[in-house]
Amino acid sequence: MSCRRAPQELPLPARREYMTGEASLRGLRLAVALYPGGMRIGEHAHEKPSLTAIAGGGLVEVQHRGARPARCEPGAVVLRPAGEPHANDISSAGVVNVELEIDPAFLEESGLRIDRAAVLARPAVTALASRLRRELGASDRAKALLVEGLALEMLALSLANDGRRPASPPAWLSRAHERVRAEFREKLTVAALAADAGLHPVYFARAFREAYGVAPGELLRKLRVEWAADELVRRPARSVARIASDAGYCDHSHFARAFAAMTGRSPLAHRAAFARRPVAPGGAAPSERAKARAKADPGR
Secondary structure, X not given: OOOOOOOEEOOOOOOHHHEEEEEEEOOEEEEEEEEOOOOEEEEEEOOOOEEEEEEEEEEEEXXXXXXXXXXXXXXXXXXXXXXXOEEEEEEEEEEEEEEEEEOHHHHHHHOOOOOOOEEEEOHHHHHHHHHHHHHOOOOEOOHHHHHHHHHHHHHHHHHHOOOOOOOOOOHHHHHXXXXXXXXXXXXXXXXXXXXXXXXXXXXXXXXXXXHHOOOHHHHHHHHHHHHHHHHHHHOOOOOHHHHHHHHOEOOHHHHHHHHHHHHOOOHHHHHHHHHOOOOOOOOOOXXXXXXXXXXXXXXX
């Protein structure tokens, strides 16, 4: 009689030398790994339940409980319970994995389970994973809220997506939305907003996007850009770097990119455009100000 040897337990990602970013959150650890083409990762397991979203390239997931090998490309999510043996064959194009390692107590607290290995088609989760990968490189104070919210949404959509959407936001969600709008320059977290609402963070993050079309961190960043746009016009003697810092950005270059992405022009171009025309007492000319605000804040 032969005994099967237990698979080697590896951290997530299995080969840490290919990790390009990571973050530790309450109950979760997030990692991004970029594996080269043609690589094989032999049979192994992870200590905790995990979720892998394929954000680019592809791999073949080989599980050892009678399941057929599964080809995983962008749009696929791989779920594995703790200790699940598996191996991976990386495609010739390589693969970009966005991975969540989840504390069992966090899953139990949220009423969610990963009790069997599965490969699911979840394009919406892949879109969130791609955004999460980009946000890890951000340097403004909205980063923590954005990363936390996107990770929780990934988990909720992977494990509890029933497709239902409330007709109108409940009172607790409206209060949370107003708090973000009122305290957008403060340090907010999804966990704190969820605690005020009496909800688990996973469900809060999902409900917020379903109701308002944006994650809490996305709304926070849009409000900060809107505020900065007004300050650039109202305070022409104040440097762009100072306004960027006051708005919550750690470096000018990241602020400039975020500002241009939301308004269509650089901070200096925005200031110059309003300097050439009469300005209303509140700052920018009313029609232009309303236009900039609507473009910067669709979550209103």
